[in-house]
Amino acid sequence: MSASLKRRALAxxxxxxxxxxxxxxxxxxxxxxxxxxxxxxxxNSLATVFGLGVLIALLGPVSGAHFNPVVTLAAWFTDxxxxxxxxxRDVCAYVPAQIAGAVAGAVVADAMFxxxxxxxxxxxxxxxxxxxxxxxxxxxxVLLIFGLSKVGRAHAAPVAVASYIGSAYWFTxxxxxxxxxxxxxxAFTDTFAGIAPGSVAPFVAAQVVGxxxxxxxxxxxxxxxxxxxxxxxxxSHGEPELAAPTxx
Amino acid sequence: MSASLKRRALAxxxxxxxxxxxxxxxxxxxxxxxxxxxxxxxxNSLATVFGLGVLIALLGPVSGAHFNPVVTLAAWFTDxxxxxxxxxRDVCAYVPAQIAGAVAGAVVADAMFxxxxxxxxxxxxxxxxxxxxxxxxxxxxVLLIFGLSKVGRAHAAPVAVASYIGSAYWFTxxxxxxxxxxxxxxAFTDTFAGIAPGSVAPFVAAQVVGxxxxxxxxxxxxxxxxxxxxxxxxxSHGEPELAAPTxx
Amino acid sequence: MSASLKRRALAxxxxxxxxxxxxxxxxxxxxxxxxxxxxxxxxNSLATVFGLGVLIALLGPVSGAHFNPVVTLAAWFTDxxxxxxxxxRDVCAYVPAQIAGAVAGAVVADAMFxxxxxxxxxxxxxxxxxxxxxxxxxxxxVLLIFGLSKVGRAHAAPVAVASYIGSAYWFTxxxxxxxxxxxxxxAFTDTFAGIAPGSVAPFVAAQVVGxxxxxxxxxxxxxxxxxxxxxxxxxSHGEPELAAPTxx
Amino acid sequence: MSASLKRRALAxxxxxxxxxxxxxxxxxxxxxxxxxxxxxxxxNSLATVFGLGVLIALLGPVSGAHFNPVVTLAAWFTDxxxxxxxxxRDVCAYVPAQIAGAVAGAVVADAMFxxxxxxxxxxxxxxxxxxxxxxxxxxxxVLLIFGLSKVGRAHAAPVAVASYIGSAYWFTxxxxxxxxxxxxxxAFTDTFAGIAPGSVAPFVAAQVVGxxxxxxxxxxxxxxxxxxxxxxxxxSHGEPELAAPTxx
Numbered sequence: 001m002s003a004s005l006k007r008r009a010l011a012x013x014x015x016x017x018x019x020x021x022x023x024x025x026x027x028x029x030x031x032x033x034x035x036x037x038x039x040x041x042x043x044n045s046l047a048t049v050f051g052l053g054v055l056i057a058l059l060g061p062v063s064g065a066h067f068n069p070v071v072t073l074a075a076w077f078t079d080x081x082x083x084x085x086x087x088x089r090d091v092c093a094y095v096p097a098q099i100a101g102a103v104a105g106a107v108v109a110d111a112m113f114x115x116x117x118x119x120x121x122x123x124x125x126x127x128x129x130x131x132x133x134x135x136x137x138x139x140x141x142v143l144l145i146f147g148l149s150k151v152g153r154a155h156a157a158p159v160a161v162a163s164y165i166g167s168a169y170w171f172t173x174x175x176x177x178x179x180x181x182x183x184x185x186x187a188f189t190d191t192f193a194g195i196a197p198g199s200v201a202p203f204v205a206a207q208v209v210g211x212x213x214x215x216x217x218x219x220x221x222x223x224x225x226x227x228x229x230x231x232x233x234x235x236s237h238g239e240p241e242l243a244a245p246t247x248x
Numbered sequence: 249m250s251a252s253l254k255r256r257a258l259a260x261x262x263x264x265x266x267x268x269x270x271x272x273x274x275x276x277x278x279x280x281x282x283x284x285x286x287x288x289x290x291x292n293s294l295a296t297v298f299g300l301g302v303l304i305a306l307l308g309p310v311s312g313a314h315f316n317p318v319v320t321l322a323a324w325f326t327d328x329x330x331x332x333x334x335x336x337r338d339v340c341a342y343v344p345a346q347i348a349g350a351v352a353g354a355v356v357a358d359a360m361f362x363x364x365x366x367x368x369x370x371x372x373x374x375x376x377x378x379x380x381x382x383x384x385x386x387x388x389x390v391l392l393i394f395g396l397s398k399v400g401r402a403h404a405a406p407v408a409v410a411s412y413i414g415s416a417y418w419f420t421x422x423x424x425x426x427x428x429x430x431x432x433x434x435a436f437t438d439t440f441a442g443i444a445p446g447s448v449a450p451f452v453a454a455q456v457v458g459x460x461x462x463x464x465x466x467x468x469x470x471x472x473x474x475x476x477x478x479x480x481x482x483x484s485h486g487e488p489e490l491a492a493p494t495x496x
Numbered sequence: 497m498s499a500s501l502k503r504r505a506l507a508x509x510x511x512x513x514x515x516x517x518x519x520x521x522x523x524x525x526x527x528x529x530x531x532x533x534x535x536x537x538x539x540n541s542l543a544t545v546f547g548l549g550v551l552i553a554l555l556g557p558v559s560g561a562h563f564n565p566v567v568t569l570a571a572w573f574t575d576x577x578x579x580x581x582x583x584x585r586d587v588c589a590y591v592p593a594q595i596a597g598a599v600a601g602a603v604v605a606d607a608m609f610x611x612x613x614x615x616x617x618x619x620x621x622x623x624x625x626x627x628x629x630x631x632x633x634x635x636x637x638v639l640l641i642f643g644l645s646k647v648g649r650a651h652a653a654p655v656a657v658a659s660y661i662g663s664a665y666w667f668t669x670x671x672x673x674x675x676x677x678x679x680x681x682x683a684f685t686d687t688f689a690g691i692a693p694g695s696v697a698p699f700v701a702a703q704v705v706g707x708x709x710x711x712x713x714x715x716x717x718x719x720x721x722x723x724x725x726x727x728x729x730x731x732s733h734g735e736p737e738l739a740a741p742t743x744x
Numbered sequence: 745m746s747a748s749l750k751r752r753a754l755a756x757x758x759x760x761x762x763x764x765x766x767x768x769x770x771x772x773x774x775x776x777x778x779x780x781x782x783x784x785x786x787x788n789s790l791a792t793v794f795g796l797g798v799l800i801a802l803l804g805p806v807s808g809a810h811f812n813p814v815v816t817l818a819a820w821f822t823d824x825x826x827x828x829x830x831x832x833r834d835v836c837a838y839v840p841a842q843i844a845g846a847v848a849g850a851v852v853a854d855a856m857f858x859x860x861x862x863x864x865x866x867x868x869x870x871x872x873x874x875x876x877x878x879x880x881x882x883x884x885x886v887l888l889i890f891g892l893s894k895v896g897r898a899h900a901a902p903v904a905v906a907s908y909i910g911s912a913y914w915f916t917x918x919x920x921x922x923x924x925x926x927x928x929x930x931a932f933t934d935t936f937a938g939i940a941p942g943s944v945a946p947f948v949a950a951q952v953v954g955x956x957x958x959x960x961x962x963x964x965x966x967x968x969x970x971x972x973x974x975x976x977x978x979x980s981h982g983e984p985e986l987a988a989p990t991x992x
Binding site: 007 | 284285286287288289290293294297375376377380381384388391392395396399400401404408411412414415416417418419420421423465468469470471
């Protein structure tokens with residue numbers, strides 16, 4: 001699709017806001033209703049799976065539905081020599097929109113539950129093994145998004161990416177933030193899904209390391225060329241989700 | 249499809265009844281079986297996801313599967329200048345059918361569980377932040393339904409709308425009624441999913457505000473024109489779900 | 497597909513056995529692992545959703561994947577004047593295969609968990625409102641299966657029927673047996689999913705009443721003619737699931 | 745697809761590692777968060793459903809996404825007289841890659857949660873009825889994978905195989921390992937999903953017996969010929985998942 005950059009940035013902001021509102025809001029609801037932390041994370045993760053899949057299906061055709069600076073940067077890096085790929089100008093619009101949206105989403109979630117609109121999280125997440133969890137989570141996310149594109153299955157991204165996050169909530173020790181914008185947004189709420197501001201920078205660093213590792217895995221597993229089916233899929237379905245929004 | 253208005257109204261009544269029977273019935277079952285309110289809402293929300301998706305897939309081709317007066321009104325408003333769109337006469341048949349169906353669904357659920365057939369709910373839901381939750385929930389629902397249509401993905405509505413509601417049960421403080429007919433129906437049962445009659449009017453008002461906000465978001469994110477793919481999808485799949493039932 | 501009647505009956509037997517093994521086995525596992533009956537029914541219902549969807553996808557192309565005498569009878573009744581429909585001879589092979597399979601499934605489940613292979617259930621399910629639940633559950637199942645066929649979406653049956661049962665576990669008071677063969681099979685195990693032999697006949701009677709009601713709803717909502725898309729779907733996808741297996 | 749054997753073996757190793765990391769990691773997270781073993785297994789099984797489906801969708805086009813020696817051996821046996829099928833040389837590369845990957849996955853999961861990287865499991869799983877559970881679980885898995893291929897639905901494998909495992913976690917007494925490589929990998933971690941080394945050999949033996957039974961069921965239910973639709977699916981979608989990767 002050929003939406004204007006302004007509209008695409010708006011889609012990134014709205015999508016990132018909605019994603020953080022889902023994560024933070026469902027975390028608050030879950031802790032209000034259950035004392036079993038396993039039940040709380042089940043609710044939190046299932047609400048995220050359902051919400052994220054819908055957001056990618058709805059906004060993918062507008063902006064690519066990144067909602068995530070490392071995905072945007074990886075898309076720019078991957079397509080930097082392709083004429084129709086993401087440009088540096090796109091990156092400079094997407095990333096601030098994602099971060100602003102994520103913060104707004106945390107505020108909206110707090111407001112819906114009668115919590116203070118902004119209160120720094122006190123949830124320390126600085127243990128070293130959590131950073132390994134974040135690196136693994138982000139490597140897997142990048143491998144999935146760019147790998148699906150390589151095998152001509154970008155159209156499956158709404159279900160596949162949502163499912164991946166639902167799994168990574170549980171199999172990584174960090175519950176898989178895997179997203180610098182979401183990490184920043186979640187610092188603004190002192191509830192279940194929050195992260196103390198002091199833990200944000202190490203998390204983001206681990207995510208960047210993971211993204212690089214993910215791109216290495218993509219090259220190792222799928223090679224450098226595009227799958228011939230990809231072009232077909234893109235042209236017939238018009239679904240460049242998470243991969244290659246066209247220029248304005 | 250070109251079902252008669254009578255048959256389309258019947259589909260709206262049966263679908264709304266089934267939807268409320270699912271919500272109320274699964275709420276009763278859940279409270280009978282578990283003391284953990286988190287587990288109760290997990291069961292309630294998953295049963296609704298499964299049931300709502302099926303209802304939209306089954307009845308969408310007949311009536312559009314609105315089951316919801318604000319969706320019907322928004323569809324009429326959106327299509328008011330389109331020749332094949334929903335007419336005022338359609339609206340006048342759909343909305344009463346939805347409300348009558350919703351009330352009947354609550355009575356059927358109560359009957360299946362041996363509860364009094366009608367007893368006004370005593371579940372007060374009047375806190376201000378719940379109204380914000382309802383407005384957000386309805387804005388998201390309207391954005392999703394009409395946005396999917398704009399990007400040519402109305403065929404994904406059964407899974408997408410059901411998933412959205414599953415997420416909104418958790419991320420909104422009001423557990424996302426997002427539907428005036430269902431709100432009225434749920435006033436007739438004094439069980440888990442009930443709402444005190446005194447809380448109904450504010451909920452409906454918040455839903456209307458949310459629907460307007462949702463339409464503004466649709467226009468901002470997707471523009472005024474239809475996506476070219478939409479016509480293709482409609483004609484080849486014959487799936488005008490939640491969007492544009494034809495005239496009788 | 498044109499499998500022989502012998503092979504189709506084998507598919508009905510294997511599918512019914514697997515379905516009951518899933519229901520009974522997951523019920524035993526759930527009661528061994530949790531004391532919260534809500535968690536037990538969540539596990540039991542989700543395992544059934546996953547298992548039933550797979551069985552319909554796998555065996556639908558062979559036998560239609562009924563696994564259920566009321567579905568087989570309704571298919572015969574609906575297609576009795578159609579040349580390619582289910583014959584009385586087919587019914588006489590399917591129903592005994594379904595019942596024998598269901599009993600075998602209960603025995604296999606008991607064996608896998610080290611329970612006595614056969615022990616009559618002591619789980620009384622004779623309250624009147626449970627019978628209303630069974631009638632509603634079966635009406636909904638028949639409406640769904642034959643309605644999907646009417647609107648040309650029989651190919652969605654694996655996901656739709658499994659989702660319906662997942663919802664009906666919770667919104668009906670009887671947890672939705674909705675199947676005479678499965679009801680008989682579940683009488684052979686004295687575990688979570690069992691039903692006392694004395695409750696079987698009333699359950700089956702309620703299921704038959706529900707099936708008739710379901711067929712009335714199909715006629716009211718969808719009319720008598722087939723949707724034009726149905727023929728297309730059948731011919732291009734070769735998926736007569738739950739509807740119209742061809743003659744040998 | 746025509747990836748080199750080296751790349752296909754890498755895909756099998758990465759996929760098997762990820763699968764075991766999901767199973768082991770989500771098991772650790774679940775036991776840290778809940779005291780209810782039912783909730784723990786719900787989380788463990790749902791995380792596996794989400795993760796396994798994604799892995800098959802992503803890596804199926806590269807290697808067939810077996811991640812499982814009995815599936816690889818069954819594919820070789822089934823296709824041994826077909827020119828494009830899996831060769832003995834392929835088997836000799838796939839199986840060690842699967843086992844090495846599975847062990848690495850257990851180590852990664854332990855590392856992410858700050859557990860000792862390698863510690864033999866003390867979880868004895870030697871009761872006779874567990875072996876029956878493993879045989880049933882593996883028979884069902886093989887029946888599903890090769891049956892889907894017979895009916896021309898190999899493209900549904902990501903969702904169908906993941907759903908099957910989600911069901912089999914609950915309906916089999918052994919929680920359905922159904923995979924010799926995963927069984928070996930899970931011996932390396934003394935956490936929720938572990939298996940004592942002494943129980944590994946009987947589990948693998950039961951899996952082999954189950955795989956043979958599964959192939960017998962495939963022949964009984966679907967006959968020896970391929971479904972004509974299969975060729976269509978393979979050529980138009982390029983998805984030989986779990987069935988027939990081409991030669992290098």
